[in-house]
Amino acid sequence: MFWIFPVTLFGQRYISGRITDAENNEPIPGVSVFIANTTVGAATGADGFYRLKLPGEGSYRLTVSHIGYQSVFSDIDPGKNSYKADIALKVNVIEEVTVSANVQFRKRDIDLFWKTVLGKPPSPKTIYALNPETVYYYYNSQTGILKVTCREPLQIINNETGYHIKLIIKSFSHNYNTNVQTWEWERMYREIEPVNQSQKTVWEENRKKIYQSSLTSFVKSLYHNTLTENGFLLTYPREFVNLDNYKNFSKNTNPSLIIDSIGDIKTFNIPSDSELVLICFGKKITKTDIDRVNMAQRGSLSWSSVGLFQNSLKTPNGPVQIFSEGTFKNAIQMIPCFDSNTLLGLDMALPVDYVPN
Numbered sequence: 001m002f003w004i005f006p007v008t009l010f011g012q013r014y015i016s017g018r019i020t021d022a023e024n025n026e027p028i029p030g031v032s033v034f035i036a037n038t039t040v041g042a043a044t045g046a047d048g049f050y051r052l053k054l055p056g057e058g059s060y061r062l063t064v065s066h067i068g069y070q071s072v073f074s075d076i077d078p079g080k081n082s083y084k085a086d087i088a089l090k091v092n093v094i095e096e097v098t099v100s101a102n103v104q105f106r107k108r109d110i111d112l113f114w115k116t117v118l119g120k121p122p123s124p125k126t127i128y129a130l131n132p133e134t135v136y137y138y139y140n141s142q143t144g145i146l147k148v149t150c151r152e153p154l155q156i157i158n159n160e161t162g163y164h165i166k167l168i169i170k171s172f173s174h175n176y177n178t179n180v181q182t183w184e185w186e187r188m189y190r191e192i193e194p195v196n197q198s199q200k201t202v203w204e205e206n207r208k209k210i211y212q213s214s215l216t217s218f219v220k221s222l223y224h225n226t227l228t229e230n231g232f233l234l235t236y237p238r239e240f241v242n243l244d245n246y247k248n249f250s251k252n253t254n255p256s257l258i259i260d261s262i263g264d265i266k267t268f269n270i271p272s273d274s275e276l277v278l279i280c281f282g283k284k285i286t287k288t289d290i291d292r293v294n295m296a297q298r299g300s301l302s303w304s305s306v307g308l309f310q311n312s313l314k315t316p317n318g319p320v321q322i323f324s325e326g327t328f329k330n331a332i333q334m335i336p337c338f339d340s341n342t343l344l345g346l347d348m349a350l351p352v353d354y355v356p357n
Helices: 107-118 197-211 215-224 287-298
Strands: 002-007 014-021 032-035 041-043 049-053 060-065 072-076 082-089 127-129 135-140 145-150 154-158 163-175 180-191 232-235 258-262 265-269 277-280 309-314 320-322 333-336
Touching: 032 049, 032 180, 041 049, 060 082, 060 180, 072 082, 107 127, 107 135, 107 145, 107 163, 107 180, 215 232, 215 265, 215 320, 232 287
Parallel strands: 014 082
Antiparallel strands: 002 082, 014 049, 032 041, 032 060, 060 072, 127 154, 135 145, 145 163, 154 163, 163 180, 232 277, 258 265, 265 320, 277 309, 309 333
């Protein structure tokens, strides 16, 4: 339960409000309130109040979490207005599942879940969870559907980029019959203090490298029409690519990708029958890169050797609004193809408010 309305303020943009118990209207202290996918967050005080500065004018999501209560995800409309959002939390009632003491979670389910969330198998040297024991796996052998629940936020340590990630999982399921996954989660980032200058340098370099192929960088590049300059190529299988024609992609006449501009808001939409592939090169695209793409289109070169990542791109719920700082509104779906790794795992994720030096 929440009430949210805009407040016109000049200059910086904020969201503020009070968190209470839905049953007795009493304030709840210690509630984690943050702007999803950013480093912006705080805990409510004894009076239940919070106030957060929004990173920009794009689309953001307010996330409210407290053990014992149902998490709340609330979208914040783009624009220049500040917002007031009072939220009443409901007690989290979880249906208890009786499991025999001799029943063990299947390794197959555990591996699939962590590979999806982290992007790679967990390891203290790379990325792992501090509290993996809080995750519960429920596999239905009759339906072939795996459901995963977590009764408290997962605390993820990324030792490759130097971030402590708080992950709120609202739902996760995987259908083994169709290989279709659905999930809803939000995350907040906190920078880890490096032990020395050498570690700080490694983290900074890793962040820059990941950023070059990140979803945020792709959305920024699409908005500013700088795809090839920033190492991104959108192509259709078996379609010849000409770099000179591709440089101004927003004016591409191919009807399978529609980019409109209304004021400062841009939208794009990919019809469901299109096979649009996003290739990330991690650097400015050259004619040699395009030649390799066209060799793959003709079948004379393996797609897996073209670029760093290849993911099928879709907009399953219709047009997506994109904003200059890399945020977007509505769903963008990325499915790894040609044996590529996913771009949606936490190993490839950075805060939206991260800006490389």
